[in-house]
Amino acid sequence: MPGTDFVVAIPARYAASRLPGKPLRLLGGEPLVLHVARRALEAGAREAWVATDDARIAEALADSGVRIAMTSPDHASGTDRLAECAAIAGWSDDTVVVNLQGDEPFAPAEGIRAVAEALVDSAAPMSTLAAPIEDVETLFDPNAVKLVRAGNGDALYFSRAPIPWPRDAFARDRGTLPSGGHWLRHIGIYGYRAGFLPRFAAMPPATLERIESLEQLRVLEAGHRIAVRLSPAPFPPGVDTPEDLDRAERHLAALRAGG
Template sequence: MSTLVLIPARLASTRLPGKPISDIAGKPMIVRVAEQATAAHLGRVVVAVDAQETFDAVVAHGFEAVMTRVGHESGSDRIHEALTLLDPTGTVDTIVNVQGDLPTVEPAIIRAAVDLLDDPLVDIGTLGVDITREEEKTNKNVVKIVGSPTAKNRLRALYFTRATAPWGQGPLYHHVGLYAYRRRALERFVSLSPSTLERRESLEQLRALEDGMRIDVALVDAVPLGVDTAEDLERARELLSRN
């Protein structure tokens, strides 16, 4: 399969303005993400930007960028536009959406999401991590996966929720929002209107499940640090300054 790794980068973050170009140990955060994505050795890596500042920062560090519209509602919409610009003839089979605020994401877990598409019945691959901290089990900002095991370290997703689920004894899994799409699945997804449960939970992946698409989950060892606040940014700087 021909694989394209896309990293959506929206400059106008509400909680952390200018987030993609924030400095982390001498490099913009978006460049740190591009480095990790490139190290996964999956194929072409392109940052889908919406501002000239981000475009210039990416290119200055030797990576490829494509300009997309400002008004996209989600990263999925942005990467779909980028796909149509970069591959209008449809040669790419697999699209990987690596969030632009994951500067410590491990290349191995990016590959793990793509490996799920070895099963021809799977439309979308994503990631999950066993929740070990009690406070995270009831935290609405920690999205949980309700899934049925299909193999070791692999689930078929049945639902995603901000609630504490499923009930009863057993592990709970934290969803990591990194996705590998078959091209037809991404095209189908962005053609759909936001679904009922998607709106209720504020989780766009529910749109795919409600439309009958299959999402499988690779269970990995650790949640990559997501940078949403100034405190997260300082943590990322601390971690990467050690390298």
């Protein structure tokens, strides 16, 4: 949608249990977080901000064209950090903010734009993306978050369990994915109205969120809408481990070689 005006905020915490110092790990000779910020700008974001609690990350992004929000080291979640970033940036309440994770160096520009467009088109306070599930292993994988939508495209529920459950088909065979295309995997990119961020951050953790360990369920349980759009392009896996970083290095080399 030409003309969609949005900003991107990238939470970047130095401490990461599986990959310490992750935002500054080098990919193609440059910090991982810089690759992510470039994807945001390439997608057409008016501004790209990195919300961090570590001066080393700010220093690594100097002269990159990316703006820095130095946020508290005490935030419990990326949403809390994003809310403080919105306050530092001075965005108006209706500003469309895309939350792009700092470990997504290959996030497609079309997908970043799509989550912003979904927010604008729906008038919901929050939006996200999904992709069809194409194999039964993904459906049963608790690390792959599933979701179901209402007829208007809003999220009804997110779960680590296989939803919806095809009762009759799985009574016969759980080893293959039934036909019908009803299954969606959640993609962890979000759009928000800036004015909703402090409200979200102020909500106490909800029962469903605690059960599933999914923060977005806090929003649904509080009665707010989350608009969901199918991603127009695949999102390659993010970088969480040293093995992921090696894979990303090979992928980047192939891209640069035109492969």
